Amino acid sequence: xxxxxxxxxxxxxxxxxxxxxxxxxxxxxxxxxxxxxxxxxxxxxxxxxxxxxxxxxxxxxxxxxxxxxxxxxxxxxxxxxxxxxxxxxxxxxxxxxxxxxxxxxxxxxxxxxxxxxxxxxxxxxxxxxxxxxxxxxxxxxxxxxxxxxxxxxxxxxxxxxxxxxxxxxxxxxxxxxxxxxxxxxxxxxxxxxxxxxxxxxxxxxxxxxxxxxxxxxxxxxxxxxxxxxxxxxxxxxxxxxxxxxxx
Numbered sequence: 001x002x003x004x005x006x007x008x009x010x011x012x013x014x015x016x017x018x019x020x021x022x023x024x025x026x027x028x029x030x031x032x033x034x035x036x037x038x039x040x041x042x043x044x045x046x047x048x049x050x051x052x053x054x055x056x057x058x059x060x061x062x063x064x065x066x067x068x069x070x071x072x073x074x075x076x077x078x079x080x081x082x083x084x085x086x087x088x089x090x091x092x093x094x095x096x097x098x099x100x101x102x103x104x105x106x107x108x109x110x111x112x113x114x115x116x117x118x119x120x121x122x123x124x125x126x127x128x129x130x131x132x133x134x135x136x137x138x139x140x141x142x143x144x145x146x147x148x149x150x151x152x153x154x155x156x157x158x159x160x161x162x163x164x165x166x167x168x169x170x171x172x173x174x175x176x177x178x179x180x181x182x183x184x185x186x187x188x189x190x191x192x193x194x195x196x197x198x199x200x201x202x203x204x205x206x207x208x209x210x211x212x213x214x215x216x217x218x219x220x221x222x223x224x225x226x227x228x229x230x231x232x233x234x235x236x237x238x239x240x241x242x243x244x245x246x247x
């Protein structure tokens with residue numbers, strides 16, 4: 001039976017539900033653009049988990065610190081499907097990662113159900129931006145990034161990958177102000193090279209039934225050009241990707 005946003009087909013693990021609930025509560029409290037459906041993010045996580053649980057491990061909470069005192073501290077709660085980015089303790093971005101079949105570039109089964117939720121999230125976000133004069137400004141800035149990547153993160157630093165995806169997809173989907181926000185709010189994003197760094201990343205874009213495009217990084221080494229200031233920063237093993245049992 002086809003999953004719908006109102007009928008998730010998967011039970012959300014406690015660790016994912018805590019992240020999803022916290023994300024939704026924070027977004028709703030600060031911006032209110034998800035208030036029409038207070039369980040929207042939880043439904044998105046449930047649907048994505050149902051579609052991709054055989055391919056995506058649950059990474060849990062991942063915390064990385066800024067490489068120097070002047071850069072903004074960033075905390076990313078990462079589940080393999082969603083990433084919540086905080087800068088100086090404030091939520092700044094939400095990245096919903098939709099895995100693609102990396103060998104063929106085709107969406108995995110069940111993607112339609114996930115897109116139904118993502119479309120509503122995107123529409124809510126666009127409407128809120130329009131009501132705010134084209135962008136959301138101020139200390140409580142929140143940008144919603146809807147991203148796509150290969151299903152297997154392998155041994156890559158999940159925090160770096162999530163931020164690459166957020167930036168690439170903000171550009172692919174026309175959120176230029178979001179890219180500018182990302183470069184200005186973090187001392188380590190884009191390595192002070194601005195938009196030029198994005199042109200160096202080896203990526204491809206996908207579309208699905210006429211939706212907005214999604215970007216997928218093909219060569220992660222090329223994406224590291226965006227993060228030169230992370231070159232000397234080596235996260236502890238406990239904070240890096242490690243395979244876990246399937247759900």
